[in-house]
Amino acid sequence: MAADINPPTRSELASFLPSPRLIRAFEKLFEADATVDTPLDQATLEQNIIDTYSAQASAQQALSAIQGLTDAVNALLQLPPPVPSKRARYGSFFDTTTQTAAVINTAYPVTFNTTDLSNGVYIGTPTSRIYVDEPAVYNFQFSVQLDKTLGGVAIFDFWARVNGVDVPNSNGRVRIQGNNAELIQAWNYVLNLKAGDYFELVWATDDITCVIQYYSAAAPHPATPSVILTVTTVP
Secondary structure, three states, X not given: XXXXXXXXOHHHHHOOOOOHHHHHHHHHHHHHHOOOOOOOOHHHHHHHHHHHHHHHHHHHHHHHHHHHHHHHHHHHHHXXXXXXXXXXXXXXXXXXXXXXXXXXXXXXXXXXXEEEEEEEEEEOOOOOOEEEOOOEEEEEEEEEEEEEOOOOEEEEXXXXXXXXXXXXXXXXXXXXXXXXXXXXXXXXXXXXXXXXXXXXXXXXXXXXXEXXXXXXXXXXXXXXXXXXXXXXXXX
């Protein structure tokens, strides 16, 4: 038969238990022990205390872990969305014909008949138009093989157009002299374009004997395109 032990009062439990929840837990321990034919000795009481504190510590650790996970999720939700990296866009084009001017001091867009490399930059219609498929800052680099078929001095002008409109302050002037006065000229334009915009390289001359010359391959060199244009996005 169980020993007649008076359970501690609530005020006695409050002297060593920090919260009402633990006090209530101890009261339940005494209630449960009243149905068992084993006296609640000092060792059992101490073990009950240890078990209760262990349960409390485990519960507190679980709550801390849940709170830490909640804080991490909230922090991720507050981060700005990642910015997708832009794909590299590029193109390399050239022409294998000699381009001429039928009338002096008249604008003629330079044409291209061959695509060497292309990713998002391409020849359109007419073939003077070089289109881009993504908004970006593009670097247009060109070289032209100039020639004059008769003597005298003449001038070439080259400038940039975007969507059919001349780019302000983009012209460059080259003076050439004499018959068969081969000269190669090159520079570049850096332009901010939208998806679907197109670029044109435009030229004019004050002498129709000035041409943008193509030369066939002849040992020891390969063919000489009349114009080469490379296009890359600026990082």
